[in-house]
Amino acid sequence: MVHSKFSVGKAIIYAMLVLLSLTIVIAFWHLMNLSLSPSHIATKGGLLLYPKEATLDNYARVIGNRYIWLGYKNTLIRTVIGTVFQLFFTAMGAYVLSKRFFPHRTFWTLFIVFTMFFSGGLIPTYLVVRDLGLLNTYASMILPGFISAYNLVIMRNFFQSLPEEIEESCLIDGAGRFRIFLQIILPLSKPILATVALWLVVGHWNSWFDVLIYISDDTKFTLQIVLRRIIITGSKEILDTSAAASAAEMESVVSSEGLKAACIFVTTLPILCAYPFVQKFFVKGIMIGSLKG
Amino acid sequence: MNGQGVYSPRRKSNLHGFAGYRKHYELVLMFLPVVVYFVIFKYIPMAGIVIAFKDYKIKYGMFGSEWVGLANFTKAFATPTFARSVTNTLTISGLKLLFGFPAPIILALMLNEVSHVRFKKTVQTITYLPHFLSWVVLAGMFQQLLSPNNGAVNAVLRDVFGVQKSIYFLGDNHYFRGTLVVTDIWKNVGWSSILYLATISGIDQALYEAATVDGATRWQCTRYITIPSLVSTIVIMLILNVGSIMDAGFDQVFNLYNSAVYKTGDIIDTYVYRYGMGDMKYSLATAVGLFKNVIAFILVVGTNLITRRISGEGIW
Numbered sequence: 014m015v016h017s018k019f020s021v022g023k024a025i026i027y028a029m030l031v032l033l034s035l036t037i038v039i040a041f042w043h044l045m046n047l048s049l050s051p052s053h054i055a056t057k058g059g060l061l062l063y064p065k066e067a068t069l070d071n072y073a074r075v076i077g078n079r080y081i082w083l084g085y086k087n088t089l090i091r092t093v094i095g096t097v098f099q100l101f102f103t104a105m106g107a108y109v110l111s112k113r114f115f116p117h118r119t120f121w122t123l124f125i126v127f128t129m130f131f132s133g134g135l136i137p138t139y140l141v142v143r144d145l146g147l148l149n150t151y152a153s154m155i156l157p158g159f160i161s162a163y164n165l166v167i168m169r170n171f172f173q174s175l176p177e178e179i180e181e182s183c184l185i186d187g188a189g190r191f192r193i194f195l196q197i198i199l200p201l202s203k204p205i206l207a208t209v210a211l212w213l214v215v216g217h218w219n220s221w222f223d224v225l226i227y228i229s230d231d232t233k234f235t236l237q238i239v240l241r242r243i244i245i246t247g248s249k250e251i252l253d254t255s256a257a258a259s260a261a262e263m264e265s266v267v268s269s270e271g272l273k274a275a276c277i278f279v280t281t282l283p284i285l286c287a288y289p290f291v292q293k294f295f296v297k298g299i300m301i302g303s304l305k306g
Numbered sequence: 307m308n309g310q311g312v313y314s315p316r317r318k319s320n321l322h323g324f325a326g327y328r329k330h331y332e333l334v335l336m337f338l339p340v341v342v343y344f345v346i347f348k349y350i351p352m353a354g355i356v357i358a359f360k361d362y363k364i365k366y367g368m369f370g371s372e373w374v375g376l377a378n379f380t381k382a383f384a385t386p387t388f389a390r391s392v393t394n395t396l397t398i399s400g401l402k403l404l405f406g407f408p409a410p411i412i413l414a415l416m417l418n419e420v421s422h423v424r425f426k427k428t429v430q431t432i433t434y435l436p437h438f439l440s441w442v443v444l445a446g447m448f449q450q451l452l453s454p455n456n457g458a459v460n461a462v463l464r465d466v467f468g469v470q471k472s473i474y475f476l477g478d479n480h481y482f483r484g485t486l487v488v489t490d491i492w493k494n495v496g497w498s499s500i501l502y503l504a505t506i507s508g509i510d511q512a513l514y515e516a517a518t519v520d521g522a523t524r525w526q527c528t529r530y531i532t533i534p535s536l537v538s539t540i541v542i543m544l545i546l547n548v549g550s551i552m553d554a555g556f557d558q559v560f561n562l563y564n565s566a567v568y569k570t571g572d573i574i575d576t577y578v579y580r581y582g583m584g585d586m587k588y589s590l591a592t593a594v595g596l597f598k599n600v601i602a603f604i605l606v607v608g609t610n611l612i613t614r615r616i617s618g619e620g621i622w
Contacts, residue, residue, distance in 0.1 A: 022525065026416045027425075033413070034432040036492065043458050044447060058456020059465075106340030109333045116326030121337070125344060131603045133351025134595035135575075136582045140368055141351050159343050190332045219440035222557070226583055237442045244446035245561055270450060277446050284438055292434060299500050 048274035055270040071275035084236035092217040095155040100210050103160050107168035108194050129162045139226055153227035164209050171205040208298040211291060236280045244273045358593040378593035391577040398554040401487045403547055409495045414502035433496025445561035448489055452476055482567040505539045506532055542613050549609035552602040574598045
């Protein structure tokens with residue numbers, strides 16, 4: 014790299030990059046200050062560059078709410094169970110498709126890849142899930158998107174790059190394909206498993222539409238939907254139900270703006286905390302994804 | 307003609323193929339869950355598209371309801387809201403393509419000029435972040451930031467830029483599409499730049515050294531080395547983006563829009579949702595969804611064929 018001296022062009026580039034980053038940092042910073050503000054500050058509005066009269070009332074209200082905790086629980090359930098099972102079955106299917114001698118391999122690959130380009134659409138999928146009796150079950154958050162064709166193809170490509178010889182000696186020793194998959198292939202594939210697992214975790218954490226259409230039982234609402242209820246549908250009832258305080262009292266303590274901001278932070282906290290550490294794995298992952306199939 | 311001579315090899319290979327399943331029964335068992343999943347959750351819904359040509363009744367189910375031919379399509383196409391949703395989809399996608407597509411390329415080129423590693427890493431870390439947040443979270447943020455009453459953006463416009471009248475970004479048809487485009491760029495520009503940055507880092511450094519020795523400026527290096535090296539990536543990404551033009555961004559629009567901006571913001575996907583899930587007009591919504599999926603399918607397959615031709619290898 015050539016280290017050139019100061020130039021106007023370079024100064025402009027640095028300034029624009031700082032500006033872009035600031036729009037993101039300030040947005041979060043402002044929102045955090047908003048979440049720490051009492052109602053009379055928050056309703057007045059404006060850009061909050063530092064917390065005036067900081068209070069934790071908004072957070073107390075959010076953390077004291079039953080639906081936030083239920084949301085955490087449900088999100089954790091779908092994320093953990095979904096990620097583990099989806100990862101395992103996707104890897105197993107990908108392993109089979111990575112075998113060149115598997116009968117009609119091209120057909121089965123197309124059978125999977127075709128679904129990336131064409132789907133039944135919203136309503137027929139909903140009707141199938143409903144007719145299977147999956148409405149209001151955790152299964153409806155995991156099964157309809159159980160195996161991603163994209164993830165499967167990426168894993169298949171990885172398995173194909175592993176040398177066949179490592180399996181042959183085990184086959185001679187009498188090990189079956191399933192045992193080879195469990196004991197040889199999976200341990201060798203940690204990088205790709207970690208990458209896909211991260212995608213699945215973020216996907217489940219951020220997923221909301223399936224819950225919106227398949228779940229009406231509010232004890233099964235995930236964080237995203239609880240948040241959506243509170244901030245987008247604008248209904249505070251979901252927060253009020255567990256509140257011991259009367260509505261009037263609540264208004265005086267917390268502002269709806271501050272409350273919403275606190276909700277956003279409480280729901281995104283795990284992502285914000287984990288993000289700096291896992292970011293580089295995602296960047297690696299995007300490169301895996303862009304490799305040719 | 308010797309029929310046997312022609313057919314026997316094929317039959318032999320077929321037999322071999324099916325015998326292969328018995329031979330590799332263990333692999334077949336391992337593959338079975340995948341097949342079952344795709345049949346139940348992908349191919350049965352695909353067959354369920356038939357309700358677009360039926361008058362769906364719950365008691366008769368997807369495959370037992372009465373056929374009505376193209377009635378659902380003519381009914382849907384006749385409503386003015388349908389035409390509006392198609393126009394909005396294409397307009398919003400087009401605007402995102404026009405402004406959102408070049409943005410990550412420019413960002414990558416700018417980041418490439420940064421010689422301070424820490425600064426570059428920091429900008430990357432910050433700009434990648436919004437990609438990991440859902441549109442539910444971001445919509446919540448933007449609702450507050452863009453509020454006409456006490457939103458931070460309007461406050462800045464007023465106090466710093468002297469704009470006296472508050473702008474209702476999410477409730478005014480003049481601003482809604484612009485808001486969609488800008489917030490979409492805000493969320494994705496960093497993340498989308500990764501691919502271009504990777505391509506740039508793959509450029510042979512000797513090219514730059516030779517150019518500098520010959521007296522080329524940084525700008526000339528960018529103009530005559532970096533940008534030409536990016537062209538094939540840009541073309542492929544552009545084609546792929548055109549292929550997904552029927553997707554104007556359901557998650558984003560659905561979480562940001564409201565009935566005041568249906569005129570400029572109601573896209574095909576939100577139309578299908580409201581008619582299907584809201585009004586339970588399953589057949590009509592499926593017909594509109596099918597209309598969209600068929601066009602999207604043709605576009606995606608077509609653009610994939612073109613990229614295959616250009617790059618010598620397809621995405622798949």
